[in-house]
Amino acid sequence: MNEQTLTPEQRAANLKGMGSSRKRVEDVRFTQGKGNYVDDIKLDGMLFGDFVRSPYAHARVVSINTEEAMKVPGVVAVLTAEDLAPLGLHWMPTLAGDKQMVLADGKVLFQGQEVAFVVAEDRYAAADAAELVEVDYEELPVVVDPFEALKSDVVLREDTVDENGNATEGAHGPRNHPNHIFTWEQGEKEATEAVLSEADVVAEEMVYYHRTHPCPLETCGSVASMDKVTGKLTLWGTFQAPHAIRTVVSLISGIAEHNIRVISPDIGGGFGNKVGAYAGYVCSVVASIVTGKPVKWVEDRMENLMSTAFARDYWMKGKIAATKDGKITGLWCHTTADHGGFDACADPTKFPAGFMNICTGSYDIPTAYLAVEGVYTNKAPGGVAYRCSFRVTEAAYFIERMIEVLAIKLNMDAAELRRINFIKKDQFPYQSALGWEYDSGDYHTAWDKALESVGYDKLRVEQAQQIEDFKAGKTRKLMGIGLTHFTEIVGAGPVKNCDILGLGMFDSCEIRIHPTGSAIARLGTISQGQGHATTFAQIIASEIGLPADDITLEEGDTDTAPYGLGTYGSRSTPVAGAATAMAARKIRAKAQMIAAYLLEVHDDDVEWDIDRFAVKGAPERFKTMKEIAFAAYNQAIPGLEPGLEAVSYYDPPNMTYPFGAYICVLDIDVDTGEADIRSFYALDDCGTRINPMIIEGQVHGGLTEALAIAMGQEIAYDEMGNVKTGTLMDFFIPTAWETPNYITDHTTTPSPHHPIGAKGVGESPNVGGVPCFSNAVHDAFRPFGLTQTHMPHDHWRIWKTANDLGLHG
Amino acid sequence: MIPAGFEYHRPSDIASAVSILQEHGDEARVIAGGHSLIPMMKLRMADMGHLIDLQDIDALKGISLMGDTVTIGAMVTQHELITSATLANAVPIIKEAALLIADPQVRYVGTVGGNVANGDPGNDMPGLMQCLNASYELSGPDGTRTVAAREFYEAAYFTARDDEEILTRIHIPVPAAGTGYAYEKQKRKIGDYATAASAVMLRVVDGVCAEASIAMTNLADTPVFAEAASAALYGRALDDAAIGDAVSAAIEATDPVADNRGPVEFKKHVASVILRRAIDRAASRAS
Known part of the structure; x- marks a missing residue:
């Protein structure tokens, strides 16, 4: 079709740029068994x-x-x-x-x-x-128990003691025991303890996030x-x-x-492994x-x-202080982290407990203190970020459990308790008590939309009736409503404070436009199923006006790709995605000069219009990007080198802070311990949305991993250190049968510092999903006196909870 | 997960398979669907020099109804059990149970003969066959003999089958018209063995139980045929008291072990819950 006759909307649609649910180009080979692993x-x-x-x-x-x-x-x-x-x-x-x-x-x-x-x-x-x-x-x-390890005479590592048997200095400071790896402290200890001692109400719990494993398909x-x-x-x-x-x-x-x-x-899937x-x-x-x-x-x-690398295994002792009407005044956390035989956690160097200090979550908590103590035990090393940014899932689980525990203590509705403590929209950029600057957010809007979408008030009415029926012997089922509002911290990260083994955590993209108006882009990241070849082409398509279908993406070959720190911690879109937009903008800047030359006007007299530069005030006079590409290679343009390519190395000024509001409803069979997920609603705000279909797929996948972790998946050891869950017979991977239907939704709060406003989404559903499923299980038993129990909520543990609460008569 | 080396045999009749077994003694094993044996070989927990694949033996295939007896060949797959119209009419509990075994991919290959012959207490079919009072036909060097399913299982992986015998067919008496049935199974996920499972067949005449048969799976080192539980129902109206007595008697006969599914106390409780449900459902189907 003649380009002159297309409407602007048609021209934009042809690009399949940002916002398009373009089909994944990778799937042609993956679904036909033609991948190359x-x-x-x-x-x-x-x-x-x-x-x-x-x-x-x-x-x-x-x-x-x-x-x-x-x-x-x-x-x-x-x-x-x-x-x-x-x-x-x-x-x-x-x-x-x-x-x-x-x-x-x-x-x-x-x-x-x-x-x-x-x-x-x-x-x-x-x-x-x-x-x-x-x-x-x-x-x-x-020694399999981390608390025991810190008291034990059994020294695991001979390199942690000097000739006198005293613990030597570790990589992150002094050790207080040969099996102690580090203690990492953030926030204000004394101020927090003062808040706790003066508070109207303090809720205290041990929140354990059990050891599990990313278990990628490959x-x-x-x-x-x-x-x-x-x-x-x-x-x-x-x-x-x-x-x-x-x-x-x-x-x-x-x-x-x-x-x-x-x-x-x-x-074939990485998830940190x-x-x-x-x-x-x-x-x-x-x-x-x-x-x-x-x-x-x-x-x-x-x-x-x-x-190979496990994930989690954090024992998080928490105290949360509030006024009697529910305003949170302080948060205290002491975590004992079981690292296994070697400290092989994947964290930026300066963060031995990752970003665990995001544990104030979505809440405006003025005073907080966090200490994480790493411990050696006779277990496999790891501690990787299983579909999350470094230790963010642990942090989200901790705060979302502590909020529930506080709600019980205050005898308040947990949705309302969250609402009155959210960081407000006008507080962003928000400086947290534990040292982060949240870039943007609108938590109240997301929360209200979520509650309204699921009919929260009606659900509570139904639940109250069901509790009555249960007490009257009319049913043996209990209904649980799980709430979560999570805030992630992803996109590591600014080189000034983020490095791994001294390598700065920037990322990169190089784009070459071919003379006929197609392109190849290479990045420092590597897709493991996220669909980079699809989405990064969409960023380029929107930025430079060439169809995404005409853009090849390559990653993973260090001889050809520009240097980058790879894909994990939801960093590809926040960091390499930004580099992609910046490289594309360099190309567009040169294209503007070429277009102006071809149109015989000054550079400033042309303006960008979807897929072309047009003369200001004379839109019928234009040069398409495709025409510009040909000219770039084949026409002598005074003052310009031939060719049309660019590379960008992007050092992000800040992390991005995706967030979301999740609500799960489930029914528990008190007699068998089975939990039936009735519904799961997931509202994600990942800033600018590049490909809604891929986002939905990522959310479904992440929620299913969250379901697995919350409801059964674990790496368990016996007291001799034998792995009890070493096969997929015992290590829970949900099939289509166990996986519920998900309802996805979104709000859009762009990141103010990211070139296209995108924040990253792949890991949000795991971060938010785990506390949501777990909170639903806890909620079902709340009327019968349950405050806290530990995941995974498999049949036997749920049954035990019911049994311990005297529900089996 | 790499098995040790072995010789592969693929005979086309039962006699040849038996003679290979005879020749190599306990160095040889027959393989049907392989879902139990191949993982054991890959883990090098089963190490044999000779593997005898039964898939070319036509005499081990097919489902037939002769008079009051259904005969199922040992190489009939779980998928065939589910899709057989003959079975759906004559013994519908088999389909109900087979649908709870693993997943479709496993059921396309997994066989009923392998399931009953292996002696794995986690398998569903042995308990079901005890409930149905099935008998197994065994072929060996000395000819053919028949052993009742209720007499077949001695301990985990130990059965009445001799090393040189092959389980070839299963004979099941067709239940009387109007017999109620139910197979209930609790498992952690698709593909898992039962935390507890129970098979119940019962007949009700004039408001009282005229016949009952109850068996349970994965609650001891063999399937649990709960005669006392059946007796507790016989001659009584199927009211709470009778069912309660049957459940107590059945649980008394179990001897589960703690594993990743949970401790003994939990398993016994779950077993009692699902057995009660199975009896309720079977009763609701009895006419």
């Missing part, structure tokens, strides 16, 4: 690695005998810590300033820890040989290929931050960074260097659940 990579002569893992949670490794294993046909090598030590690779740095054994160096600290790495010509030979590696263990006393893996002729190492892997991996590999291996190419191919560095990555690299052949390592599901 790490385990799809097959190279000539490729070898396979498999681990020998510790059956014990705490033991001394007396000896390792590899003789029988080496006799298995096809076995090429069996690596132990002794082989890695000369290279200095038997330990590796963690993201949290600690170090971690790559292969057991004299002892093991958790069940499933890597002890030896068998390399063979095929997977079967490697597995057969792994069975034949003889490891002589001397069992040591096991487990972790890598393929390392060292080319001894060129000296170049190519490393494919399940990396949420490929550039950071390249730098870290260079720093620990001594291979020059330009000789390392890291590639994240398609990734693929941020850190794992022994398998290091071992595949070493094995490739040693053998001169490509080496693949891919963990199985049990290995993934047992040994």
Whole structure:
């Protein structure tokens, strides 16, 4: 169709830019089984690695005998810590300033820890040989309770004590016990204690957010290929931050960074599990260097659940103070954080407990104090941000439980208690008592919309009737109404205070416009299912007026993509999305000069109009972006270089603060402990919305993970440190059957500091969903005296709550 | 999750399968749908040199009704149990139970023979077959014999089947017209074994229970055929008192163990709740 005859609306629609529910371009290959994941990579002569893992949670490794294993046909090598030590690779740095054994160096600290790495010509030979590696263990006393660990004589880590047996200084300050990692304090301790002592009302509870695991569909893996002729190492892997991996590999291996190419191919879900560095990555690299052949390592599901990064495991002791009419005056929190055998949390360096200090939530709390104490135990390391920004889910769960506990103490409706304490719209930008500057928000509008949408008052009337019926013996069901208003902090982050291992947390985008008006953009992030190739093209389409369908997106290859810190913590849109808009604006600025030249007017006499520059006051005189692109390459324009491309490295001035209002209604069968989710309403405010359909998909996925965590998913250990939930039989992943229907809704409060006002959404539903489901369970039992119980709310725990409250007669 | 090496056999008749079993003794195992055996092999908890795949043996397939007996071949899948019109008419409780096993993908491959023969107390079919008073046909080197489902299970994974025998067919007496039935199962999620499950068949004549059969699943190391519970209902109106007595008798016969689903106390309570529901539903269907 002739461009002259299209209406402005039609021209805008053709771009499929921001606001369009454009279909995901990735899904063509994913739904046809044509994705290319790490385990799809097959190279000539490729070898396979498999681990020998510790059956014990705490033991001394007396000896390792590899003789029988080496006799298995096809076995090429069996690596132990002794082989890695000369290279200095038997330990590796963690993201949290600690170090971690790559292969057991004299002892093991958790069940499933890597002890030896068998390399063979095929997977079967490697597995057969792994069975034949003889490891002589001397069992040591096991410490699985973090409170016990801080009192125990059992020292887990020999590197935490000096020759006199005293605890040494840790990466984040002094230790008070050899098993103590750090204590991180924020806010005003004395002022908060003063508020607590003078308050009308103080509610106090221990809120435990149990240990769970991101459990992405694709487990972790890598393929390392060292080319001894060129000296170049190519490393494919399940990396949420490929550039950071390249730098870290260079720093620990001594291979020059330009000789390392890291590639994240398609990734089947990350959720924080693929941020850190794992022994398998290091071992595949070493094995490739040693053998001169490509080496693949891919963990199985049990290995993934047992040994790669867990999430949560925070014991959060809270006190919340208020006036008798419900105005919150202070918040106090002491968290005991179980980090397992090594501190491998994925947090920015200056934040050993992540952004746990967002725990004042959506509320205007004038005085607050937070202390987080990290502890070593005989459990797997991790503490990653499972579909949340660093520890934000823990913080949201804490405050949203404490609000409920306070409501019980005040005998107030929890919706009203929230309303009277929300930060008001005109208080933004809002300085929180624990140090953050919230960028924007309109909590009251979102809250009122949510309550009205679900018919909150009527639900309470129905619930009151049901309680009467229950007491009269007419029903054995209890109805629970779960409320949550969460505030997230995402988009890490400003380089001035956010780095990981010294790498600043900016991100990047490079855009090249082709002469015929199509484009390729490359980013420092990497999609793991979020749909970057779809949404980032939409940002570019709106900014420079070329159709999203004509824009290719590439991520994950460090040889081609600009440097960036990767995808986690809902940072892609806030940081790389901003870089994308800024790079596009540089292109548009040059395009303006080209258009003005072609139209024979001054630069200032043309104006941008959807997909073109037009002469001011003469809209019929214009040059489309497509025409401009051709001219940029093929016409000599005085004073301008040929070509049309730009790169932007974006250092965000602040985090973004998405928020939301969620309401869950469920029915509990008091006799069996089953909970039936009747409805779930999720209102998200993620600022400017780029692709509503993708947002909805992200919300559905995140809510389903939240359902899993709240209602059954956990990594449980027995007292010997054995993992009790090491398979998907016991580790709860909801199927379509367990997943309720969700109602999604939104308000739009753009971020004032982000180029397009977007805040990020992928993690909100997990952050807000977990407290919402949990609050609903608690709410059902509130009339019978329940104040606080612990997740996950599986059948037996719900049944126990009912039983403890005397509801079984 | 990589199994050790094994020889793969795929005989086309029962006699050949039996002779391979005979030749290799406890080094050999037959495989039907593989949902229990393959994970055990991948975990290297089951390690055998010879795997005998039964899928080419036509004599192990099919569902037929002859007189008062339904016969189901061991290789009939759970999916076929659900879609069989013969079964839906003659023994509808089988469909109700099979729909509660795992998920459609598993049911396309999982077989009834594997489910009853493996002796896993978590499997649903053994308890159901005890409730229905089914019998199992076993073929071995010495020919064929039949063992009642109620006599078959000795302990977890230990059954009356000899190592050199193959369970080939299941015979089920068709319940009398008007028999009420119900299969109730509580599980944590799709694909899980039961926290507790119960199968109930009962007949009501002139307002009193003329016949009752109750069995429970995953509440002991074998299926629990609760004769005392059936007896508690017999000859009585199905009122609260009678049902209460039956439930108490049934729970008395259980011996659950604590696991990730919960402790013993919880399991017994849930078992009593779902058994009561199953009796109520079966009674409502009896005519």
